[in-house]
């Protein structure tokens with residue numbers, strides 16, 4: 001089936017964005033008063049046969065085609081706050097892995113007291129959300145059952161109760177979502193986009209919490225074996241659009257959803273780079289975007305740095321590129337350093 005996709009390009013920021021919008025030379029991105037796009041890259045066709053064309057915003061606005069109008073509307077419309085955090089400025093989600101085997105800091109925060117202390121540190125460093133995971137999803141990771149995941153996660157959540165920064169539970173399992181929400185988690189972050197268990201969607205709908213829907217090809221144990229796509233960007237986009245439909249049909253309000261292309265989840269270097277280069281296309285989904293690149297293998301491949309803990313600088317370069325494309329939330333290990341980089345970027349761009 002022929003699809004149409006719009007990728008906002010030619011971003012302008014701050015006062016220039018406001019002047020360009022007033023002049024009709026740019027359109028606001030996701031309701032922002034400090035990021036606007038001056039052109040659109042039109043993608044048309046099906047995977048394997050996509051044609052691309054750069055089109056002025058005035059031309060795209062004049063196209064009398066319902067699908068184009070709907071897409072443009074979704075790209076421009078303001079995003080609802082997530083767990084009380086407004087989406088009108090770049091937000092940082094700090095990562096806490098209460099696991100023995102995470103790729104980035106394997107075992108450092110496995111102990112509940114260490115995980116709690118780390119979460120408090122990230123909050124003090126300026127994290128807008130804290131994402132706590134108790135099952136590693138690194139390539140090749142062995143799955144853990146819900147009982148073990150809860151045994152790791154619950155003491156951490158209990159120890160953090162009352163913390164002002166919203167906590168998201170990084171889990172694929174409905175029973176873990178339920179217990180985590182009861183213990184105060186304000187958001188669900190599911191790397192299987194609520195498709196891991198038959199009752200994932202209904203559970204998330206009943207909990208009435210915002211949910212991150214992430215794309216992955218395959219399960220963590222085998223996902224990096226030989227990922228294949230005809231057009232990774234279009235296929236990931238279509239997948240996320242379908243999952244948003246499924247979530248809305250199951251009763252999750254569209255305003256409670258966040259989409260994530262799932263960097264490193266069943267993707268090789270070329271796939272990851274294509275997704276990162278075209279991140280702004282995903283604004284057509286009409287929901288806030290979250291991206292996690294922090295310390296991942298592609299940063300190691302691009303920089304030659306084999307030790308994940310030494311990849312902060314490369315990770316921040318990717319995070320800055322993501323926010324310059326209007327991505328609302330970046331998921332990072334190095335909160336202090338990312339917050340510093342964002343403060344400078346925001347001041348230089350006159351952006352919120």
Ligand code: HH2
Nearest residue numbers: 097102103104136137138214260263292
């Ligand atoms: N990446 C990881 C885990 N959860 N969730 C979202 N939404 N997006 C991501 O990119 C993402 C995620 C993997 O990173 P990490 O948590 O550091 O490692 P591990 O899974 O080994 O614990």
